[in-house]
Amino acid sequence: MSWTDERVELLKKMWGEGQSASQIAKELGGVTRNAVIGKVHRLGLSNRNSGTAKPAAEPKEKPAAAPKPAPAAAAAAPAKPKPQPKTEPARPVTPEPAASAEGRPATPARRQIIPAGQPLPPQPSANEISPEALAKVNEIEKKAKKLGLMELTERTCKWPVGDPATEDFWFCGLPVQQGKPYCEAHVGVAFQPMSARRDRKR
DNA sequence: CCCTGATTCGC
DNA sequence: GCGAATCAGG
Numbered sequence A: 001m002s003w004t005d006e007r008v009e010l011l012k013k014m015w016g017e018g019q020s021a022s023q024i025a026k027e028l029g030g031v032t033r034n035a036v037i038g039k040v041h042r043l044g045l046s047n048r049n050s051g052t053a054k055p056a057a058e059p060k061e062k063p064a065a066a067p068k069p070a071p072a073a074a075a076a077a078p079a080k081p082k083p084q085p086k087t088e089p090a091r092p093v094t095p096e097p098a099a100s101a102e103g104r105p106a107t108p109a110r111r112q113i114i115p116a117g118q119p120l121p122p123q124p125s126a127n128e129i130s131p132e133a134l135a136k137v138n139e140i141e142k143k144a145k146k147l148g149l150m151e152l153t154e155r156t157c158k159w160p161v162g163d164p165a166t167e168d169f170w171f172c173g174l175p176v177q178q179g180k181p182y183c184e185a186h187v188g189v190a191f192q193p194m195s196a197r198r199d200r201k202r
Numbered sequence B: 001c002c003c004t005g006a007t008t009c010g011c
Numbered sequence C: 001g002c003g004a005a006t007c008a009g010g
Helices: A005-016 A021-028 A033-043 A131-143 A184-190
Strands: A160-162 A169-171
Touching (some): A005 A021, A005 A033
């Protein structure tokens, strides 16, 4: 595939949104993350920084290294009056579930944990979760990898456990089920068919 | 191990 | 210009 106008635009957009190169590559299709990164650099829009500049440029100096003329950042394109949101505060990583201090999260973090995550499951609200599923969860949570927010990836279960305001807070981190944001056990409680306790007479 | 971007260099 | 291979890190 080639870098058509549209593809480049999508690339710019996503990169600007803080998407990772691999995610962009996936979205575009037909290219690897390397291709994306290469293109990003060629386009000159590599700096996504704003706070911490990196002065340490050349840790390894090659003999006869070409000096960098410091290409002016992409900002001179009067030809295209495109309102581009260059700066985005969006660090879309901020779960603040009001999980009860008990062992069971009342509400899984349903803020976007990963920028280009899958569509989040319908809010089960104060759904009643089947006892079996709950038991299952309690089981696996013992084996949870207890990952920190930063350790989460597209293939780690993003189910939050504990109170975010406490040290005792972590994410499941077990391998996710294909295409889902959670591991099998947590998918079980997250995606309730909403018919948990059907014919319950009580 | 999973992942991230950065750089190099043959094409 | 392109991107795989490689590097350097988290």
